[in-house]
Amino acid sequence: MADKTIKVDLLARVEGEGAFKVTVRDGRIVATEFRIFEPPRFFEAFLRGRDFREAPDITARICGICPVAYQMSSVQAMEMALGVTVPQPIRDLRRMLYCGEWIESHILHAAMLHAPDFLGYAGAVEMANDGHADTVKLALDLKKIGNDVVAFLGGREIHPINVRVGGFYKVPRRQDFAPLREKLLRAGEMCETFIDWTASFDFPDKARDYALVSLRHPDEYPMGEGRIVSNRGLDIPVAEFGAHFTEDHVAQSNALHCHMVGVGRYLVGPVARFALCFDQLPPRAKAAAGRVGIGPDCRNPYRSITIRAVEALCAIEEALRLIEAYEEPGAPAVEVTLRAGTGMGATEAPRGMLFHQYTLADDGTIRTAQIVPPTSQNQPSIEEDLAQFIGDILDRPEQEIRELCEQTIRNYDPCISCATHFLNLTIDRG
Amino acid sequence: MARPLVIGVGMPMAGDDAAGRLVAQRLAGNDRGFDIAECQGMAADLVLLFEGRARVLVVDACRSGAAPGTLLRFDAITGTLPASPRAVSSHGSGVEEAIRLGRALGVLPERCDLWAIEGADFSLGAAMTPAVSAAVERCVAEIPACLAAAERAIPRP
Numbered sequence: 247m248a249d250k251t252i253k254v255d256l257l258a259r260v261e262g263e264g265a266f267k268v269t270v271r272d273g274r275i276v277a278t279e280f281r282i283f284e285p286p287r288f289f290e291a292f293l294r295g296r297d298f299r300e301a302p303d304i305t306a307r308i309c310g311i312c313p314v315a316y317q318m319s320s321v322q323a324m325e326m327a328l329g330v331t332v333p334q335p336i337r338d339l340r341r342m343l344y345c346g347e348w349i350e351s352h353i354l355h356a357a358m359l360h361a362p363d364f365l366g367y368a369g370a371v372e373m374a375n376d377g378h379a380d381t382v383k384l385a386l387d388l389k390k391i392g393n394d395v396v397a398f399l400g401g402r403e404i405h406p407i408n409v410r411v412g413g414f415y416k417v418p419r420r421q422d423f424a425p426l427r428e429k430l431l432r433a434g435e436m437c438e439t440f441i442d443w444t445a446s447f448d449f450p451d452k453a454r455d456y457a458l459v460s461l462r463h464p465d466e467y468p469m470g471e472g473r474i475v476s477n478r479g480l481d482i483p484v485a486e487f488g489a490h491f492t493e494d495h496v497a498q499s500n501a502l503h504c505h506m507v508g509v510g511r512y513l514v515g516p517v518a519r520f521a522l523c524f525d526q527l528p529p530r531a532k533a534a535a536g537r538v539g540i541g542p543d544c545r546n547p548y549r550s551i552t553i554r555a556v557e558a559l560c561a562i563e564e565a566l567r568l569i570e571a572y573e574e575p576g577a578p579a580v581e582v583t584l585r586a587g588t589g590m591g592a593t594e595a596p597r598g599m600l601f602h603q604y605t606l607a608d609d610g611t612i613r614t615a616q617i618v619p620p621t622s623q624n625q626p627s628i629e630e631d632l633a634q635f636i637g638d639i640l641d642r643p644e645q646e647i648r649e650l651c652e653q654t655i656r657n658y659d660p661c662i663s664c665a666t667h668f669l670n671l672t673i674d675r676g
Numbered sequence: 677m678a679r680p681l682v683i684g685v686g687m688p689m690a691g692d693d694a695a696g697r698l699v700a701q702r703l704a705g706n707d708r709g710f711d712i713a714e715c716q717g718m719a720a721d722l723v724l725l726f727e728g729r730a731r732v733l734v735v736d737a738c739r740s741g742a743a744p745g746t747l748l749r750f751d752a753i754t755g756t757l758p759a760s761p762r763a764v765s766s767h768g769s770g771v772e773e774a775i776r777l778g779r780a781l782g783v784l785p786e787r788c789d790l791w792a793i794e795g796a797d798f799s800l801g802a803a804m805t806p807a808v809s810a811a812v813e814r815c816v817a818e819i820p821a822c823l824a825a826a827e828r829a830i831p832r833p
Contacts, residue, residue: 288800307689310716358720370719371773374780383781390724404716405688 275637278629293615298324298606302409314347315595317409318470319602324411327589327606335575336413342568344469346395348561351596352554355659357385360551363653364447391433413579423569433562441555445538452635453545457509458518461594467526467560468594478509484592487601504623511626514598516553531560547657584610595620597659621660680710680731680823685717691802692795695812696735702816710823722774727783738792745807746794753788
């Protein structure tokens with residue numbers, strides 16, 4: 247087979263800007279490069295010198311898809327730095343807010359961005375125009391219910407503004423939840439239908455023995471807190487992230503590549519959470535997973551579309567449970583006393599674990615900021631998937647290779663940047 | 677039928693890309709007979725906002741090669757739309773994809789206009805270009821009268 251370079255100049259249906267290149271020599275893949283531009287590096291610099299209270303709102307603007315994740319990791323880190331513990335009702339409201347983001351983000355990616363790969367369409371519009379309009383509409387209506395949860399608790403749908411260090415600016419009254427509860431009850435049925443739809447696709451028969459990393463909480467499926475665990479034996483508090491994970495500059499990318507010390511590349515996101523925390527899924531989500539035949543042993547990343555749908559159902563169930571149990575807190579936020587310190591926070595963004603670390607001066611000024619988003623953690627794993635999964639189809643037409651590469655990248659729901667939708671793919675065959 | 681809707685599209689903190697959002701924020705607060713929404717420009721979110729509306733006006737930043745601050749107006753349903761600064765893809769602008777998706781799903785407004793403000797600097801952390809700020813003020817001044825005139829022009833049963 248001739249040497250060649252496979253290049254795709256434009257990949258739609260990912261959130262961000264990047265490029266991809268496969269180098270083939272003597273019929274074998276010798277290199278894969280996934281290059282991305284990533285805003286968190288800019289935001290880290292932007293945060294330095296600002297007041298700690300600004301971090302939740304500023305970091306929420308890093309991503310239009312998962313602003314809640316950025317807010318949650320940042321407030322958690324700030325509260326650790328300042329020695330603040332929030333009461334249970336505040337914690338529950340934050341988890342409920344996170345549920346809204348999981349619903350909207352997972353359904354958006356699964357239905358509008360990833361499903362067209364499995365059904366052979368260029369995008370959601372073509373899919374809707376060819377007999378799938380009812381499903382696309384169902385997914386949009388489901389996403390809207392996630393938007394409504396975020397708007398209700400976060401103050402608005404995009405870039406929510408109601409979260410503050412120590413709690414919220416304003417909290418709802420118990421009776422205010424009634425309309426949202428009705429919507430979430432409907433959403434449960436809609437999501438069951440959606441899960442079955444994604445499970446009906448034909449999945450490439452591919453799998454790898456990933457090093458999996460996620461948060462794990464003793465009592466619940468992980469979203470806002472937990473210890474960092476791995477199937478490679480890791481079980482550490484969030485504060486020890488820096489001792490076990492490294493960020494390295496690589497020539498081909500503006501983003502840093504992450505590795506687990508002593509292990510190397512690793513996977514965060516739905517497949518990792520599902521494998522490491524399946525036992526924590528609430529009953530309805532667990533039953534739905536069983537119905538469609540997907541469990542904690544799943545290592546096929548293409549089936550992440552169904553795991554996302556099951557996790558959306560988990561979020562719906564959890565939001566309903568939290569509404570039922572909600573007791574209004576005595577105050578929307580606890581008092582915060584300024585002090586110098588360092589704090590870390592990690593939460594589960596829809597696409598994987600998101601780590602923040604801040605050092606504060608004694609007047610609350612941010613001295614240092616570190617933000618490790620899930621896509622930069624997954625970058626080395628994305629490159630390895632491409633190296634492993636397309637090697638046996640290099641003799642196929644280039645269009646077919648490109649499509650599988652793009653589908654493989656979209657398994658990760660990569661949030662590459664929040665500005666554009668570019669991804670260049672190059673296959674270098676010499 | 678619901679009232680007309682003005683949607684401000686864009687990214688705050690990204691220089692001129694914030695123009696549409698700023699128009700929406702400047703119009704909010706007073707009831708002028710139309711509703712206001714903001715979004716980042718994803719087709720899925722725009723379609724959700726379209727649903728149930730007969731009249732939508734989207735304000736967004738664009739890159740067409742015109743002078744910064746130029747205000748371009750398009751019939752989004754029948755016209756060819758300029759490139760959005762944040763959705764330069766094979767799918768065209770977010771508004772364009774939203775129109776195609778809205779049509780496929782049967783939720784297209786009867787009328788949807790795009791007012792596109794030509795931007796110059798879309799980099800993160802950049803200040804808004806003065807000419808773009810002036811165009812924002814022009815939109816804020818002209819949109820209420822434009823929508824009121826359009827409302828009067830729609831025959832009522």
